[in-house]
Amino acid sequence: MSTNVKRPRLFCDFDGTITRQDVIDVLLETYAQPRWRDVEQEWIDGRISSRDAALGIRIFASHFEFVSGVPKWSFPHAKDCPHGCGTCKPGIIHRLRTPDAVPVVIGDGRSDIFAVDAAYMVYAKGWLQSHCKEQGIPFHPFRSLSDVLAHLSAIYDPAVMRNTV
Numbered sequence: 001m002s003t004n005v006k007r008p009r010l011f012c013d014f015d016g017t018i019t020r021q022d023v024i025d026v027l028l029e030t031y032a033q034p035r036w037r038d039v040e041q042e043w044i045d046g047r048i049s050s051r052d053a054a055l056g057i058r059i060f061a062s063h064f065e066f067v068s069g070v071p072k073w074s075f076p077h078a079k080d081c082p083h084g085c086g087t088c089k090p091g092i093i094h095r096l097r098t099p100d101a102v103p104v105v106i107g108d109g110r111s112d113i114f115a116v117d118a119a120y121m122v123y124a125k126g127w128l129q130s131h132c133k134e135q136g137i138p139f140h141p142f143r144s145l146s147d148v149l150a151h152l153s154a155i156y157d158p159a160v161m162r163n164t165v
Contacts, residue, residue: 006100006101006102007100007101007102007156008101008102008103008104008120008121008152008156009096009097009098009101009102009103009104010104010106011089011092011093011103011104011105011106011115011119022109028040039053040053043110044110048084049083049084049085049086050084050085050086050110050111052084053086063075063076075087077091077092079091083114085111085114086111087111088114089105089111089112089114089115089118090114090115090117090118093105093115093118093119094118102120102121103118103119103120103121104119104120104121104122104123104152105118105119105121105122105123106122106123106142106145106148107122107123107124107128108124108125108126108127108128108129109126109127109128110127110128110131112124112128113128113131116128116132116137116139121140122137122138122139122140123139123140123141123142123147123148123151124139124140124141124142125141125142125143129141
């Protein structure tokens with residue numbers, strides 16, 4: 001066990017990281033018109049941002065609601081995002097940074113690529129793991145959050161680990 005003084009502050013992706021399936025993909029497969037695949041391919045190819053993809057699909061975004069029967073989208077966590085993210089993860093990480101904690105990113109996909117640049121430590125699986133390898137970004141592979149917890153517990157004093165999220 002390390003004597004790390006700074007505690008980890010965890011930033012964990014949701015779809016495909018905590019869940020077994022990407023919830024957005026399941027919803028799109030079930031309810032969206034087939035055009036969503038073209039929009040997703042544009043995003044995968046880097047031609048549009050995740051925010052543009054969400055607007056192009058016209059179903060999901062960081063905040064989605066019906067107002068008087070009309071769909072309304074907003075991106076409350078995208079303010080001043082230079083990457084065009086629907087939720088600017090590095091912006092959130094920078095806003096929540098404190099001198100007594102180090103940011104730890106746990107992710108699996110394309111929406112996490114900018115967050116890893118703001119992280120002290122990265123846990124990656126799936127597409128993000130391949131990206132980190134290709135870009136030479138240090139990371140710890142994981143299959144489940146149990147793997148992450150076991151690794152963190154091995155390098156941090158349990159007293160330091162309290163209230164890390």
